Amino acid sequence: MTSGRMVIDDRFELVERLGSGGMGTVWRAYDLALHREVALKEVRPSSATDDDPGRAQMMRERVLREARALARLDHPNVVTIHHIVDAPAMAHPWIVMELVRGQSLQERLAQGPLAPAEAARLGRGILAALRTAHEAGICHRDVKPANVLLRPDGSPVLTDFGIAAMQDSPGLTANGDVVGSPEYIAPERLRGQEGNPASDLWSLGMLLYVAVEDRHPMRRETPLATLAAVLNGHLPPPVQAGSLTNVLNALLRPDPAARPPAAELDWMLGQAAESVSAPPSAPPSATPHTAPSPMPPPDMRHGSGTPPPRPGAFHGQFPPGP
Numbered sequence: 510m511t512s513g514r515m516v517i518d519d520r521f522e523l524v525e526r527l528g529s530g531g532m533g534t535v536w537r538a539y540d541l542a543l544h545r546e547v548a549l550k551e552v553r554p555s556s557a558t559d560d561d562p563g564r565a566q567m568m569r570e571r572v573l574r575e576a577r578a579l580a581r582l583d584h585p586n587v588v589t590i591h592h593i594v595d596a597p598a599m600a601h602p603w604i605v606m607e608l609v610r611g612q613s614l615q616e617r618l619a620q621g622p623l624a625p626a627e628a629a630r631l632g633r634g635i636l637a638a639l640r641t642a643h644e645a646g647i648c649h650r651d652v653k654p655a656n657v658l659l660r661p662d663g664s665p666v667l668t669d670f671g672i673a674a675m676q677d678s679p680g681l682t683a684n685g686d687v688v689g690s691p692e693y694i695a696p697e698r699l700r701g702q703e704g705n706p707a708s709d710l711w712s713l714g715m716l717l718y719v720a721v722e723d724r725h726p727m728r729r730e731t732p733l734a735t736l737a738a739v740l741n742g743h744l745p746p747p748v749q750a751g752s753l754t755n756v757l758n759a760l761l762r763p764d765p766a767a768r769p770p771a772a773e774l775d776w777m778l779g780q781a782a783e784s785v786s787a788p789p790s791a792p793p794s795a796t797p798h799t800a801p802s803p804m805p806p807p808d809m810r811h812g813s814g815t816p817p818p819r820p821g822a823f824h825g826q827f828p829p830g831p
Contacts, residue, residue, distance in 0.1 A: 516541070517603055518594045521549050528655075533601075537608060547591060550604040569595075569602060576604050579670055582645060586638035588658070588668040609666050614720070615654035622723035625751035629781035631657075631665050632717050632756070636778065638667035639713065640771045643706040652712035653693045654719065691735040692725050697765050699740055707765035710774065714760025721750050752784035 515523045517538070525537040527548065538549040552572050573593060580590040592605035614631070617623075623631065635657060642649060649656075649670055656669040695711035702708075719725050726745050729735045742763045750757055756777050759769045769777065 546608045548606045548608045553601045582641055584641040586634045588666050609658040611659045611661050613655055614657040618654055623720045625721050625753040626782050626784055628717050628720045629753055629778045633778045634665040639709050649709050652709055653690050691732045692728050696739050696763050705765050707768045710760055710768050714757055718757055722747050752781040756781055
């Protein structure tokens, strides 16, 4: 203890609790060795109970393996992991990460919706983070506004890969608990199809829908009713999406094979970000930590500028709502 505060590993002094969820608690902490503030994640998932040491050990091994994998990811839109604190005597591991100084996207959206072009620029940054993770064989599986932090300059940082670490097989646990947030989980995951990067793209599409529409189209009174709505697939068309409508049309398809590949999606988001609805003072290239102005995929550069149809792809409008 230092000044009445808890110190982890004789080095990291817990200062303030920043938030908590099913995968653990995040603290603002002070690194006594390097004299800097960091974020310290206490990885203590609610599913790994003390009366099941075998399951707790399995979860521990998975989260450490995942943390080591994420530590190799070097991208400004992915939260940086500095260190793992773990020892046999410790009840659970701690992950030391960069402290992102800014609010979460969830906190930002509580103040009102985003303009379509602004949401498109944000989406490109999140997509860049997902592409980096997917190329390393990691699916996030919990893309939602609470897991996107915004730096002071507005650039997004994708954080909390805890579900990717803690679960790597079923979409539902043996107890029937959803691995992921019901409102943002892709429908194919509810049917037991895991490991597809397109599932993260569905979640990104739902995040963007919520960001511009200021409402969640699948939210119901109970988690079970929300899951049923996701499986039912009746998505009301957006009314405020503007230049982002085509992106939402492409992402929020029940069939993961019908969603656009990442390169095409980046091009689409770039087009939406550069639309007339974008504020002239904030062009996409002026936003730090996002990809540069996109080049269209090779098969689009000499054509009409419209992505060619893919088998099973959806290029029309949302079906009528219920």
